Amino acid sequence: MTDENKIYLDYNATTPLEPSVLSAIQDALRDAWGNPSSSYAAGKKASHVIKRARTSIASMIGASSGDIIFLSGGTEGNNMVIHSALEYFHGFNDQPDCKPHVITSNLEHDSIQLPLLKLKEQGKIDVTFVPASPDSGAVTAEGILQEVRPSTCLVTVMMANNETGVIQPIEDISKTIRSRNKSRLSKKLPRILIHTDAAQAIGKIKVDIDELEVDYLTVVGHKFYGPRIGALFVRDPETVTPLYPIFYGGGQERNFRPGTENTGMIAGLGEASQLVKDNLFFFLFNVSKVRDYLESRLKETFEDNIQFNGKFDTSERIPNTCNVSFLGRGLEGRKILAAVKKLQASVGAACHSDAVSRPSPILTAIGIPHDVAMNALRLSVGRYTSKNDIDIILEDLEVVVKTLKKDF
Numbered sequence: 313m314t315d316e317n318k319i320y321l322d323y324n325a326t327t328p329l330e331p332s333v334l335s336a337i338q339d340a341l342r343d344a345w346g347n348p349s350s351s352y353a354a355g356k357k358a359s360h361v362i363k364r365a366r367t368s369i370a371s372m373i374g375a376s377s378g379d380i381i382f383l384s385g386g387t388e389g390n391n392m393v394i395h396s397a398l399e400y401f402h403g404f405n406d407q408p409d410c411k412p413h414v415i416t417s418n419l420e421h422d423s424i425q426l427p428l429l430k431l432k433e434q435g436k437i438d439v440t441f442v443p444a445s446p447d448s449g450a451v452t453a454e455g456i457l458q459e460v461r462p463s464t465c466l467v468t469v470m471m472a473n474n475e476t477g478v479i480q481p482i483e484d485i486s487k488t489i490r491s492r493n494k495s496r497l498s499k500k501l502p503r504i505l506i507h508t509d510a511a512q513a514i515g516k517i518k519v520d521i522d523e524l525e526v527d528y529l530t531v532v533g534h535k536f537y538g539p540r541i542g543a544l545f546v547r548d549p550e551t552v553t554p555l556y557p558i559f560y561g562g563g564q565e566r567n568f569r570p571g572t573e574n575t576g577m578i579a580g581l582g583e584a585s586q587l588v589k590d591n592l593f594f595f596l597f598n599v600s601k602v603r604d605y606l607e608s609r610l611k612e613t614f615e616d617n618i619q620f621n622g623k624f625d626t627s628e629r630i631p632n633t634c635n636v637s638f639l640g641r642g643l644e645g646r647k648i649l650a651a652v653k654k655l656q657a658s659v660g661a662a663c664h665s666d667a668v669s670r671p672s673p674i675l676t677a678i679g680i681p682h683d684v685a686m687n688a689l690r691l692s693v694g695r696y697t698s699k700n701d702i703d704i705i706l707e708d709l710e711v712v713v714k715t716l717k718k719d720f
């Protein structure tokens with residue numbers, strides 16, 4: 313339950329800070345205010361806090377501390393991966409007219425999709441958006457592989473979609489691309505770098521960089537009860553995986569990401585990561601129980617007058633997400649959200665929420681008809697959402713849907 317007796321079911325948009333995360337931030341701001349680059353006590357205190365946080369984040373995803381680069385959030389991390397892949401390509405290939413090629417999905421967050429479209433518009437790259445299947449809401453490794461060409465230098469696919477919750481086959485994609493890389497080496501073709509944006513996966517499902525076999529992985533604090541900063545996993549950035557700074561300055565983060573460190577927020581990200589490391593399966597079990605209860609209550613209340621948009625027999629979902637359409641005229645998702653008294657949710661990605669009344673491009677991309685997509689709600693439960701919250705939401709929705717139907 314949040315303010316004004318509202319019930320928040322938009323945890324994929326952002327999450328509140330866990331109390332211990334807030335305490336870690338406050339403690340660091342109060343006690344570790346020194347410049348981490350300073351050699352005296354105040355600086356050392358700050359650098360110690362950062363070191364401890366880096367260790368927690370690395371441990372959460374099965375990485376080494378040296379593989380974690382702090383930055384401002386998911387958007388910066390995703391842009392840095394694209395920038396580094398292109399720098400790597402140009403360092404490898406000296407033919408000025410040969411453009412780097414990037415393969416991605418048609419489901420990506422704007423912080424992947426838009427930089428790629430911009431670079432394409434500028435004539436700097438070629439990009440292939442591999443369509444997700446309407447039968448699974450996911451891409452396939454084969455679908456990615458068949459788009460590989462000699463100039464391909466990056467494959468980037470999100471680990472789980474923020475609107476449908478569908479988990480993408482990152483392990484399969486990595487294994488397939490790594491196998492192809494072996495044959496490319498002998499042909500003196502660029503290595504294909506592999507990235508996944510794990511923003512919607514961390515804290516909800518197991519994220520292990522050795523199982524995933526990715527070169528890069530984006531970590532976004534505010535999706536797992538942490539602060540609004542992020543980190544980028546880069547597999548041994550000094551020697552194995554290319555990483556190039558987007559901007560230059562004081563040399564922090566081994567010159568990969570300069571700027572005086574945000575010690576307070578880094579401390580918070582470290583605490584949020586430690587909580588995930590220590591409690592993932594407790595969190596996962598709880599949210600899946602409540603999400604499944606939500607979907608059973610929706611089915612019980614609305615019977616065949618709803619459609620779930622992320623449930624497929626051939627793919628898995630993150631355990632907290634329910635994308636549901638209310639079938640029938642006059643039941644647009646935006647109208648329902650404007651009329652409910654308790655529910656706080658979204659029709660899709662928060663970064664699109666101010667867009668004109670249009671169906672989610674993610675839902676239409678996986679073949680959901682326009683009118684059904686227009687009637688969708690994205691409901692994403694949190695660690696502490698209760699079944700009682702769900703019962704209140706169902707009452708709220710039942711009244712509103714009945715009223716909107718009658719008024720249409």
Ligand SMILES: O=C(O)CC[SeH]
Nearest residue numbers: 324325474661662663
């Ligand atoms: O899906 C969301 O709401 C967060 C990314 Se814009």
